[in-house]
Amino acid sequence: MDQTQKIIWTNDFKIGIDDVDLQHEYFVFLINRLIDELKISDDTAYKHRFLEELCLYAAFHFTSEENLMMKTGFPGLKAHKLLHRYLLSNLNDRINYYRLSRESEKEIIRFLIDWFTRHTLEEDRLFGQFMCETSNPKR
Amino acid sequence: MTQTAQSIFIISDNRKSGLLAEILSGQGYCLFHASPKDDISTLVNHAGPDLVLIDIERSIRSGIKICRSLKREKISKAIPVIITAMLPDLQDKEDAFKAGCSDFITKPFSFAEVIVRIKNSLLIRKNMESLEQVVDIQTKQLKAEKERFSKLFLSSPDATCLIRLPDRCMIDLNPSFEIMFGYSKEKCVGRGFDELNLFADSQIKEVMFDLQGSQKPVRDFEGRAIRACGEIFDVSVSSDAATIDEESCLIAIIRDISARKASEKERKVLEDQLQQAHKLESIGTLAGGIAHDFNNILSVIIGYTQLAMLHIKNDRETCGKLEQALAASSRAKDLVSQILMFCRKETRELKPLNVQIIAKEVLKFLRSSFPSTIKIKQDIAPDCDMILADPTQIHQVIMNICTNAFHAMKQSGGTLDVSLKQVELSDPPAAGLVYLKPGQYIRIQVSDTGSGIPKDTLHRIFEPYYTTRPKGEGTGLGLAVVHGIVTGLKGGITVESDPGKKTMFQLFFPVVPPLEKKSPEEILTVLPRGNERILFVDDDPILVEVNQMQLEAFGYTVTGVSDSLTALEFFRKDPDGFDLVITDMTMPDMTGDVLAGKILEIRPEIPIILATGYSEKINPERAEAKGIRGYLNKPFLQRHLAFKIRELLDQN
Ligand SMILES: Nc1ncnc2c1ncn2[C@@H]1O[C@H](COP(=O)(O)OP(=O)(O)OP(=O)(O)O)[C@@H](O)[C@H]1O
Ligand SMILES: [Fe+2]
Ligand SMILES: [Mg+2]
Numbered sequence: 001m002d003q004t005q006k007i008i009w010t011n012d013f014k015i016g017i018d019d020v021d022l023q024h025e026y027f028v029f030l031i032n033r034l035i036d037e038l039k040i041s042d043d044t045a046y047k048h049r050f051l052e053e054l055c056l057y058a059a060f061h062f063t064s065e066e067n068l069m070m071k072t073g074f075p076g077l078k079a080h081k082l083l084h085r086y087l088l089s090n091l092n093d094r095i096n097y098y099r100l101s102r103e104s105e106k107e108i109i110r111f112l113i114d115w116f117t118r119h120t121l122e123e124d125r126l127f128g129q130f131m132c133e134t135s136n137p138k139r
Numbered sequence: 140m141t142q143t144a145q146s147i148f149i150i151s152d153n154r155k156s157g158l159l160a161e162i163l164s165g166q167g168y169c170l171f172h173a174s175p176k177d178d179i180s181t182l183v184n185h186a187g188p189d190l191v192l193i194d195i196e197r198s199i200r201s202g203i204k205i206c207r208s209l210k211r212e213k214i215s216k217a218i219p220v221i222i223t224a225m226l227p228d229l230q231d232k233e234d235a236f237k238a239g240c241s242d243f244i245t246k247p248f249s250f251a252e253v254i255v256r257i258k259n260s261l262l263i264r265k266n267m268e269s270l271e272q273v274v275d276i277q278t279k280q281l282k283a284e285k286e287r288f289s290k291l292f293l294s295s296p297d298a299t300c301l302i303r304l305p306d307r308c309m310i311d312l313n314p315s316f317e318i319m320f321g322y323s324k325e326k327c328v329g330r331g332f333d334e335l336n337l338f339a340d341s342q343i344k345e346v347m348f349d350l351q352g353s354q355k356p357v358r359d360f361e362g363r364a365i366r367a368c369g370e371i372f373d374v375s376v377s378s379d380a381a382t383i384d385e386e387s388c389l390i391a392i393i394r395d396i397s398a399r400k401a402s403e404k405e406r407k408v409l410e411d412q413l414q415q416a417h418k419l420e421s422i423g424t425l426a427g428g429i430a431h432d433f434n435n436i437l438s439v440i441i442g443y444t445q446l447a448m449l450h451i452k453n454d455r456e457t458c459g460k461l462e463q464a465l466a467a468s469s470r471a472k473d474l475v476s477q478i479l480m481f482c483r484k485e486t487r488e489l490k491p492l493n494v495q496i497i498a499k500e501v502l503k504f505l506r507s508s509f510p511s512t513i514k515i516k517q518d519i520a521p522d523c524d525m526i527l528a529d530p531t532q533i534h535q536v537i538m539n540i541c542t543n544a545f546h547a548m549k550q551s552g553g554t555l556d557v558s559l560k561q562v563e564l565s566d567p568p569a570a571g572l573v574y575l576k577p578g579q580y581i582r583i584q585v586s587d588t589g590s591g592i593p594k595d596t597l598h599r600i601f602e603p604y605y606t607t608r609p610k611g612e613g614t615g616l617g618l619a620v621v622h623g624i625v626t627g628l629k630g631g632i633t634v635e636s637d638p639g640k641k642t643m644f645q646l647f648f649p650v651v652p653p654l655e656k657k658s659p660e661e662i663l664t665v666l667p668r669g670n671e672r673i674l675f676v677d678d679d680p681i682l683v684e685v686n687q688m689q690l691e692a693f694g695y696t697v698t699g700v701s702d703s704l705t706a707l708e709f710f711r712k713d714p715d716g717f718d719l720v721i722t723d724m725t726m727p728d729m730t731g732d733v734l735a736g737k738i739l740e741i742r743p744e745i746p747i748i749l750a751t752g753y754s755e756k757i758n759p760e761r762a763e764a765k766g767i768r769g770y771l772n773k774p775f776l777q778r779h780l781a782f783k784i785r786e787l788l789d790q791n
Contacts, residue, residue, distance in 0.1 A: 052247070055247045056247075059226060059247070062226060063226060066226075082196075082197055084225075084226065085196045085197070085225040085226065086196060088225050088226065088246065088247070089153060089196050089225055089246060091247070092225075092246050092247040092248065093158070095247065096158065096159075096249060096250050097158060099249070100158070100250075102158065
C-alpha cells in the first residue's frame with residue numbers, strides 16, 4: 001500500500017466516545033486534505049500554514065482528550081499525556097525541518113498516517129475501553 | 140562578535156531536537172547538553188553558561204522545578220532561563236514565570252522564534268550586567284566622593300557649618316566647630332543660627348547673609364568671634380550659598396586667626412625694636428660727627444696743658460693743678476671714645492692694662508652720683524696682673540653692671556659690693572664658664588641687694604633689647620654690650636640671683652703673662668727727643684700751633700701747615716727737606732691718606748704718621764697697606780707722639 005494513500009474513515013476507527021471519535025474523524029479529514037493540498041499547491045507559504053492548521057488541531061484535540069481523561073479519572077492519563085507531547089513535539093520538529101527543506105512532504109504524511117493508525121487505533125482505544133467499563137457509555 | 144562566544148546550557152529529554160542545536164551553534168553559541176536526570180545545579184555552576192534553555196517534553200513541572208532551584212542559588216541566580224513547553228496550561232506558564240524564568244516558549248514554535256527569544260534574553264542579560272557595572276562604578280565613585288568630602292568636612296581645622304537659608308536653622312557642623320566655639324553638635328543642630336551668639340562683631344553676620352542679595356560668596360572677612368566660655372578671638376569668615384538636598388543653604392567656614400594676629404602683634408613689637416635700634420644708630424652717627432670736632436678741642440686742651448706743665452716744671456703746686464685738668468681731659472677723651480664705641484664697631488687696639496685702676500675710677504664716679512640710700516663697699520686687690528683690653532671697654536663693662544645694680548636698688552636702697560681679685564681657674568666654677576681655659580684670671584664681682592632677677596627670666600637678661608625697665612628708660616642693650624665685650628676678650632660672665640636678697644655678677648678676664656708687662660706711667664720729662672725735620676699737617680690751625688710748639692720743645696725742626704694742598708706743595712718743592720710727615724686724616728680738599736699716598740709717590744721710604752679721629756674709612760691695617768707706617772688715635776697724648784716719632788725714625 002502506498003504510504004501516502006489517503007485514509008478512508010470507517011466505523012472500525014471509533015473508540016466508542018462520541019466527542020473523541022468526531023475529532024478523530026476530522027483529523028483524518030485534515031490529513032487527507034493535506035495529502036491533496038501538498039500535491040496540488042505550489043504555494044509554499046500556504047502549505048506551511050496548512051501544516052500549522054493541522055498542528056493546531058492536533059494540539060486542540062490532545063487538550064480536549066486529556067481534559068476528558070482528567071474528568072473521568074482515567075489512570076493512564078499521565079502516560080497518555082507524555083505520548084501526546086512526544087507526538088506533538090515530533091510533528092513540530094518535522095514541520096520546522098520541512099520548512100528548512102530538510103524533510104520531504106512524503107515523510108510528514110507517512111508520519112501522520114502512522115501516528116493516526118497506531119496512536120488512535122491502539123492507545124486511544126484503551127481509554128474507550130476504560131470509559132466502557134466505568135459504565136459511562138456514549139456521551 | 141569579537142568577545143568569547145556566549146554559551147547556552149540546554150537541558151532536554153528530546154532526542155530529536157538536534158536541528159535546533161545545530162542552528163544555535165551555527166549562530167556562534169557554545170552549547171552544553173544535559174538531561175533532566177543529571178545533577179543540573181552542579182553542571183550549570185561548573186559550566187557558567189550565559190543562558191539555560193530547558194526543553195523537557197515529559198513534564199513542564201520538572202522544568203519549572205529546575206528553573207526554581209537554579210534561581211535559588213547564588214552563582215546561577217543571574218543566568219536567564221528559558222523554558223519551552225508543549226501544551227502548557229495557564230497555570231504552568233504562571234508558575235514558570237514565578238519560578239524566575241525569563242521567557243516561556245510554547246510549542247508549536249518555529250526555530251527562528253526560539254533563536255530570537257534566546258538572543259533577546261541574552262541581550263537583556265548583557266545590558267543588565269553592563270548597567271550593573273556602570274551603577275556599581277558610579278556607586279563606588281559616589282561613595283568615594285562622599286567619603287572625601289565628609290573627611291574634608293570632618294577633619295578640616297576650620298569650623299564649618301551648614302545653615303538652612305530660609306529659617307537660618309543649623310543643619311550640620313564639624314568637630315572643629317565644636318572645638319573652636321565650645322558648643323556641642325547636639326546643642327546646635329536644629330537651632331537657629333541667630334540663637335547662638337557666635338560673633339562679637341554683628342557685621343560678620345550681616346556680610347554672611349547679605350550674599351542672598353549680592354549673590355557673591357564671602358571670602359576671608361575678618362572680625363571677632365565669641366567662644367562659649369566668653370573668650371573673644373579673631374576669625375576670618377568665608378561663606379557661600381549651596382543647594383543641598385534641595386534646600387538652599389549657606390556654608391560658612393570660620394578660621395581661627397588669633398594665632399596669626401598674635402604673631403602679627405609680635406612682629407610689630409619686633410619692628411618697633413628694630414626702629415629703636417635704628418634710632419640709636421642715627422644718634423650714634425650724630426654723636427660720631429660731633430666727636431670729631433670735640434676730639435680736636437680736647438687735643439688743644441691737652442696739648443696746651445702739657446706745654447704749660449713743661450714751662451713751670453718747678454712750680455709743684457701749679458703742676459699738680461694742671462695734672463688734675465689733664466686727668467679730667469683724659470676722662471673726657473674716654474667719654475668720647477665711649478660714645479664712638481656705641482655708634483660703631485671699632486677695631487680696638489688692645490693693650491695691657493690694670494683693671495683695678497679703672498675699677499677704682501668707676502667707683503669714685505659712682506660714689507659721687509649714687510644717692511645716700513645706696514652704700515658702696517669695695518674690696519680691690521692692689522697688685523693684680525694686667526689684662527689685655529681696651530680701657531674704655533672695661534670702663535663701660537663695669538659701669539653698665541653697676542648701673543643695673545643701682546636701678547635694682549633705686550627704690551629700696553641697699554648695698555653695692557664690688558670686689559676685684561686675681562684668681563686661678565682650674566675647674567670652671569659655674570656653668571657659664573665652661574669654655575674658659577684654666578689659668579689666671581682677674582675676677583670682678585659686683586653684687587647688690589636689690590630686687591633681683593626671677594629664675595625664669597635669668598636666661599634672657601643678656602639678650603639684646605631685653606629690658607624690664609619702662610620704655611624710654613632702658614634699651615636692654617647694657618648687658619648685651621657687656622657680654623659682647625667680655626667674650627670678645629676671651630673672658631667670661633656669670634650671674635646668680637636670689638631675688639630680694641642678693642644678685643651677683645662675676646666677670647672673668649684672662650691676665651697677660653707677666654713677661655709682656657710694660658712699664659706703667661712714663662714720666663713727662665724723660666720723653667725721647669730728636670733733631671729731625673718734621674712736616675706737620677692738620678686742618679685745624681690751633682692744633683698745628685700746639686703740636687708745632689710741643690715738637691719743637693722736643694728738639695725737632697717743624698713745618699706746620701693747616702691745609703693739605705699747601706702741604707703737598709711744600710713737600711714737592713723740597714722732598715728731601717723733611718725726615719718725617721705727620722698728617723691729620725680728616726681734612727677738606729684732600730684727606731690725610733690721599734696726601735700720604737702722594738707724598739709716598741715722591742719719596743716711597745719717608746715715614747708718615749697718620750692721625751685719625753673719628754673715621755671709619757681707615758684703620759691701622761689699611762694705613763699700613765698703603766705704606767703709611769705710623770698711626771695715632773686722636774686725641775693723642777704728647778708721650779704717644781714722642782714715642783711714635785722715635786719709633787719710626789729709628790727704624791730708618
Ligand atoms: N642687678 C640687677 N638686678 C635686677 N635686675 C637686673 C640686674 N641687672 C640686670 N637686670 C635685669 O636685666 C635687664 C637687662 O639689663 P640691661 O642692662 O641689658 O638693660 P637695661 O638695664 O634694662 O637697659 P639699659 O642698660 O639700656 O639702660 C634689666 O632690665 C633688668 O630686668
Ligand atoms: Fe487521540
Ligand atoms: Mg642696663
